[in-house]
Amino acid sequence: MASKSIICTFQDGKQYYLQCDVLQVKNVLHRQINSKIPFDNIILIDDYDKVYSASTALYQTKNNQMQGQISYKVLDAQYLYREYKELIKINETNYEELLETQQKLQKLVEEMKEKEKSHKIEIQQLCETNKSQSADILRTKQAEIEKMKAEKDQEIQEIQDKHNRLELQLNQITNKCNAQDENIRQLQDDIQTQMTNNDKLQKKNEDLNNEINKINQDKTNLDQQWQTWYGQLNAQMEQKIQQIYQYQLAIQQTNNDYGF
Structure with a gap:
């Protein structure tokens, strides 16, 4: 030829x-x-x-x-294999950060529960004090509730932004894996025609495919886990906001009753 x-x-x-x-x-x-x-x-x-x-x-x-x-x-x-190892490391880091995000969200919910419980007790106690003191303290407590809600909303938004960044990184990793997966599938055809050191090449190819499957499975698990966390958080936040709104109505009603 x-x-x-x-x-x-x-x-x-x-x-x-x-x-x-x-x-x-x-x-x-x-x-x-x-x-x-x-x-x-x-x-x-x-x-x-x-x-x-x-x-x-x-x-x-x-x-x-x-x-x-x-x-x-x-x-x-060999370079492609090392690159896959790096992708796996990045994926594991993102997974750990998502777990930390979940813990922060749970902590925020618990803090809001404790704050609301404390404010509810204080409001009940205020009803037993004289009118002048009640009005001043109620206004102060209402301001504290509004400040707390704003702070927690900001923290939740920061956590949401962090999740979006992590999700973008995972999507980029997946796209890169998909592109390299096509090269690997084509490389399998080449391996079939080249008998020299076939066992070594086949083993490397199997390792790469296993890494791809693991990354894809990890991404699926993370997506499902996030959807569950996010749904629970939304439900909890809606409930807490509704409770705060009810507390504010109660405060307003108390002010009206006392003529403030």
Whole structure:
């Protein structure tokens, strides 16, 4: 088979210009780079985003799709594996932060319960004091309730913003995993045609697929968990706001009764 002009571009932008048979491109490139990347770790991606294999190269040549100069992007399977490990680490960190978010929300709810309980007791006690003292203290307590509600609303908004950022990061990780998953599926076809060190490549591919499944499952679990937390929080906040509103009505009624 006639040799072709081939350009191989690495992720750092460095390029190698080869003149060889398309079936020998990996062998020639491996020699050109002085074995800096193990032969079995070299992944070539063509202009159609297909992973290089002997069968696809032959097919494209026979169908006149590789006339003239041919270009390949060069990837390192070991680098991709390390990148997946980093994605897993980021995912675990996000999961821990989501758990912290849940704890903060639960703490806020408990604090509001305690505050409301305390204010309710104080309001009942105020009803037993003289009118002048009741009016002044009731106004003070009403202001405290409104301030507390504003502070808790702000804290909840900050937690919601943090969740949105974490969710965006998880979506970005998922999109990146999906893109690399396509490369991995195409790489499986190449593995079927290359018998050299097949067991080693197959094991790496299985590890990567397991990591992808784990990341996707973790994201699904996090999404479900957040929906549950968020629904519970909304219900609790609506209930608490309604109680505060009832307390304010009671305060207003007390003011009216005393002529304030």
